[in-house]
Amino acid sequence: MFKPIHLVPAGTRINFMRPHKIAFIISVIMILGSFALVFTKGLNFGIDFAGGVIMEVKSSTPVADLASMRSELDNLELGEIALQEFGAPDIVLIRIPQQEGGEVATQAAVAKVKESLGSDWQYRRTESVGPKVGDELKSSAVWASIFAMLGIMAYIWFRYEWQFGINAVLALFHDCVTTVGFFALTGLEFNLTTVAAVLTIAGYSVNDTVVIYDRIRYDLRRYKKMPLSQLINQALNETLARTTVTSGLTLLSVLALAIWGGEAMRGFSIAMIWGILIGTYSTICVASPMLLYMNIRNIGSDKGKTAEVEAQA
Amino acid sequence: MLQFSKYKITLILAVLLLGLYTALPNLFSAAHIASLPSWLPARTVSLGLDLQGGSHLLYEVDTEALVKGRLEAVEDEIRSAMRDKKLGYTDLGVKGDRITFKLRDLSAIDTARAALATTTTGLQLDIADDGGVSVYFSEAALTEVKKHAVEQSIEIISKRIDQTGTKEPTIIRQGEDRIVVQVPGFGDPQRLKELIGKTAKMEFKMVDETAESTGNGPATSVQLPVIEKDGSPGQKLWIRKPVMVSGENLTDAQQGFDGGMPIVQFKFDSVGARKFGDATKANVGKRFAIVLDNQIISAPVIRDAILGGSGVISGNFTTESARDLSILLRAGALPAPLTVLEERTVGADLGADSIEAGKRACLIAVVFIAVAMILLYGLFGVFANIAMLLNAVLMLGFLSAIGATLTFPGIAGMVLTLGMAVDANVLILERVREEMRNGRSPVNAMEAGYREAQATIFDANVTHAISTMFLFAFGSGPIKGFAITLLIGIVSSVFTAVVVTRLMTSIWLRQARPKALPL
Numbered sequence: 001m002f003k004p005i006h007l008v009p010a011g012t013r014i015n016f017m018r019p020h021k022i023a024f025i026i027s028v029i030m031i032l033g034s035f036a037l038v039f040t041k042g043l044n045f046g047i048d049f050a051g052g053v054i055m056e057v058k059s060s061t062p063v064a065d066l067a068s069m070r071s072e073l074d075n076l077e078l079g080e081i082a083l084q085e086f087g088a089p090d091i092v093l094i095r096i097p098q099q100e101g102g103e104v105a106t107q108a109a110v111a112k113v114k115e116s117l118g119s120d121w122q123y124r125r126t127e128s129v130g131p132k133v134g135d136e137l138k139s140s141a142v143w144a145s146i147f148a149m150l151g152i153m154a155y156i157w158f159r160y161e162w163q164f165g166i167n168a169v170l171a172l173f174h175d176c177v178t179t180v181g182f183f184a185l186t187g188l189e190f191n192l193t194t195v196a197a198v199l200t201i202a203g204y205s206v207n208d209t210v211v212i213y214d215r216i217r218y219d220l221r222r223y224k225k226m227p228l229s230q231l232i233n234q235a236l237n238e239t240l241a242r243t244t245v246t247s248g249l250t251l252l253s254v255l256a257l258a259i260w261g262g263e264a265m266r267g268f269s270i271a272m273i274w275g276i277l278i279g280t281y282s283t284i285c286v287a288s289p290m291l292l293y294m295n296i297r298n299i300g301s302d303k304g305k306t307a308e309v310e311a312q313a
Numbered sequence: 314m315l316q317f318s319k320y321k322i323t324l325i326l327a328v329l330l331l332g333l334y335t336a337l338p339n340l341f342s343a344a345h346i347a348s349l350p351s352w353l354p355a356r357t358v359s360l361g362l363d364l365q366g367g368s369h370l371l372y373e374v375d376t377e378a379l380v381k382g383r384l385e386a387v388e389d390e391i392r393s394a395m396r397d398k399k400l401g402y403t404d405l406g407v408k409g410d411r412i413t414f415k416l417r418d419l420s421a422i423d424t425a426r427a428a429l430a431t432t433t434t435g436l437q438l439d440i441a442d443d444g445g446v447s448v449y450f451s452e453a454a455l456t457e458v459k460k461h462a463v464e465q466s467i468e469i470i471s472k473r474i475d476q477t478g479t480k481e482p483t484i485i486r487q488g489e490d491r492i493v494v495q496v497p498g499f500g501d502p503q504r505l506k507e508l509i510g511k512t513a514k515m516e517f518k519m520v521d522e523t524a525e526s527t528g529n530g531p532a533t534s535v536q537l538p539v540i541e542k543d544g545s546p547g548q549k550l551w552i553r554k555p556v557m558v559s560g561e562n563l564t565d566a567q568q569g570f571d572g573g574m575p576i577v578q579f580k581f582d583s584v585g586a587r588k589f590g591d592a593t594k595a596n597v598g599k600r601f602a603i604v605l606d607n608q609i610i611s612a613p614v615i616r617d618a619i620l621g622g623s624g625v626i627s628g629n630f631t632t633e634s635a636r637d638l639s640i641l642l643r644a645g646a647l648p649a650p651l652t653v654l655e656e657r658t659v660g661a662d663l664g665a666d667s668i669e670a671g672k673r674a675c676l677i678a679v680v681f682i683a684v685a686m687i688l689l690y691g692l693f694g695v696f697a698n699i700a701m702l703l704n705a706v707l708m709l710g711f712l713s714a715i716g717a718t719l720t721f722p723g724i725a726g727m728v729l730t731l732g733m734a735v736d737a738n739v740l741i742l743e744r745v746r747e748e749m750r751n752g753r754s755p756v757n758a759m760e761a762g763y764r765e766a767q768a769t770i771f772d773a774n775v776t777h778a779i780s781t782m783f784l785f786a787f788g789s790g791p792i793k794g795f796a797i798t799l800l801i802g803i804v805s806s807v808f809t810a811v812v813v814t815r816l817m818t819s820i821w822l823r824q825a826r827p828k829a830l831p832l
Contacts (some may be wrong), residue, residue: 002691004832005688005689011750056663103373103652103653103654106755123658123660125660127658128656130654130655132373140787140789143787144783147786148779148784169472192792193791203781206773207736211769225324239771241746249739252685255676256675257674259674260670260673261724262670264723296324
């Protein structure tokens with residue numbers, strides 16, 4: 001058989017630690033920027049959270065006439081109706097905002113739009129969410145995120161020393177916050193699927209961090225005298241091949257989803273692409289160098305353990 | 314590390330075969346499966362409504378309206394009971410969740426208590442010393458009333474949907490006062506909503522002719538609209554409040570034709586027939602109204618007493634609206650109004666498009682990964698690819714076996730799992746390369762690679778599983794589908810990517826006895 005390609009050559013000595021302060025600054029700016037964007041510009045909430053109606057309709061003509069459709073629907077006075085070509089020129093996504101008068105008015109709005117458009121259209125999808133369910137979905141999404149973070153934190157705490165636990169969760173927080181910030185910046189729709197994407201990113205991000213932390217811990221036991229900075233850098237280089245290949249392959253499968261998975265999957269896939277990139281970045285440039293500032297030298301060395309025992313006694 | 318006992322090999326093969334066995338039916342069409350022998354599994358992955366098309370509707374039973382309606386009925390009874398006993402009162406009315414009024418004569422408190430005892434059975438009756446009376450449902454009774462209303466609603470909704478001939482609707486209670494209705498592949502969601510959401514409270518009442526002529530009605534009459542052919546409310550008529558006969562006394566309703574016009578034929582039970590007979594006998598020549606949910610379907614003149622207990626409604630019907638009305642009348646009225654809180658309807662061809670897109674994305678992702686793995690890891694890439702395919706089979710088999718629902722986000726979960734699952738192999742093989750560089754022999758390097766990578770793989774997957782579990786716990790509908798697919802994928806991928814590839818590698822090592830690993 002042929003000789004397999006080594007994507008990353010053995011024994012790389014890239015100095016990941018040197019620019020770590022710049023990376024910290026960039027990350028802090030990104031996190032603060034994300035918060036600022038979310039609070040000023042806000043998120044483009046989809047109907048799952050904001051309530052309202054979306055209808056995906058298909059025209060009987062090869063190209064939908066958005067202009068005449070818009071003027072027709074504007075006559076209904078249902079608030080700001082947004083029209084958007086959706087994946088194909090004959091398919092239109094209609095968004096109707098939350099109606100005053102709650103659930104009943106929302107249902108009435110759906111009926112009005114259908115009546116106004118008439119029978120030239122095929123209704124591919126109708127989704128309506130009333131204010132009550134919107135609020136509930138919002139709170140359950142928040143709870144899911146909080147519990148997922150706490151759960152991950154608990155596990156890392158249990159499995160690693162606390163220094164690693166804190167760092168892993170900080171990195172996780174970094175990834176989730178900047179992903180939400182990314183949605184605020186781009187104005188991509190933020191809906192239930194996005195929350196699923198954010199939590200999947202959380203899983204992926206921790207996954208990535210854990211792999212490198214495992215290596216750092218392993219090296220801590222092997223090279224007891226090596227300076228910490230050099231040791232972390234070595235661990236990063238040793239796992240670089242794996243990091244590149246795994247990120248690359250996951251990115252490939254998400255790209256397939258983004259390009260060929262249909263219009264409805266696009267938001268999710270774009271979030272995932274961002275998440276994989278940011279997750280890899282944060283593991284290498286944030287989570288690992290941050291260990292420098294935690295006292296981890298004693299961890300794993302038997303000497304350290306005995307010293308601790310003595311100190312307690 | 315690379316030694317496998319006979320038991321272990323048998324167990325691994327058994328798991329794989331079981332996966333294959335349960336995944337098998339997914340390859341065939343439903344008709345094909347039915348013709349297969351019965352010892353073969355018949356369960357396939359059930360597709361979510363977003364993939365097969367259908368409507369998901371979340372309803373809320375308006376229990377407040379129900380309680381208010383009950384109290385109003387009791388209020389009428391109280392009024393007549395007080396009148397019978399000649400007891401004076403003021404300010405009688407329903408306020409919030411209770412009926413309140415004031416007794417004029419404070420010495421009559423005990424008489425009033427006795428007089429109200431029967432009309433307020435099942436309710437709390439409080440009479441204060443100052444003559445203030447309040448009648449209300451106790452906490453326990455309220456819960457019971459609501460529970461009963463939701464159960465009754467579910468029963469009536471299923472009757473209505475069954476009558477349309479739709480297969481396999483799911484109608485379940487959610488929380489205290491909600492009902493989830495899932496109907497796969499219903500052609501016209503608007504009609505479905507109308508069928509489910511109509512209270513369908515049918516009442517036969519008299520038209521108030523005096524009020525009609527003067528244009529001004531007493532408190533005992535109300536103005537109700539006559540419903541037009543397109544369903545919109547039209548001209549209004551004054552209707553007397555007392556009910557002659559109500560829909561509860563109907564035993565049957567059928568759609569028919571009269572001179573080419575669609576009509577609804579109905580039959581009363583014996584009580585209903587007697588009431589209707591008496592009322593029509595006493596009012597020959599006058600108009601009565603057939604009222605459905607406070608809208609008048611028709612208001613015909615009574616030509617003769619109708620004694621047979623059956624009759625015909627000829628309103629402004631289309632064939633379809635007449636058929637739907639007869640369905641509603643047969644199934645009975647809902648105890649309380651329903652509100653749609655959430656609707657998700659997907660047409661069958663969007664569902665088909667989604668399946669197509671999902672399949673395509675899956676296939677392309679598999680090809681991408683497979684090619685990359687072979688280029689990167691050669692023979693071991695092939696092993697990892699076989700494991701990836703087995704993983705897909707296991708996921709499909711497991712999803713089928715537990716009857717899980719595959720949703721569109723679930724397909725995304727599958728695609729994602731494919732990419733992440735090879736991570737285990739990447740971890741192992743990169744580690745093996747490292748051990749080779751340290752000068753270990755092929756067998757040694759392999760053993761060390763699997764051993765060292767194992768803990769990492771475990772940790773990485775557990776943390777991933779944790780976040781997915783919370784997604785499952787808090788997510789709704791399609792998101793739950795995504796989480797369950799991901800969760801199954803995480804478990805099965807660890808098995809195939811770690812255990813199965815190790816078995817393949819160990820067999821290969823024993824057969825080929827290589828001097829160096831092709832890695």
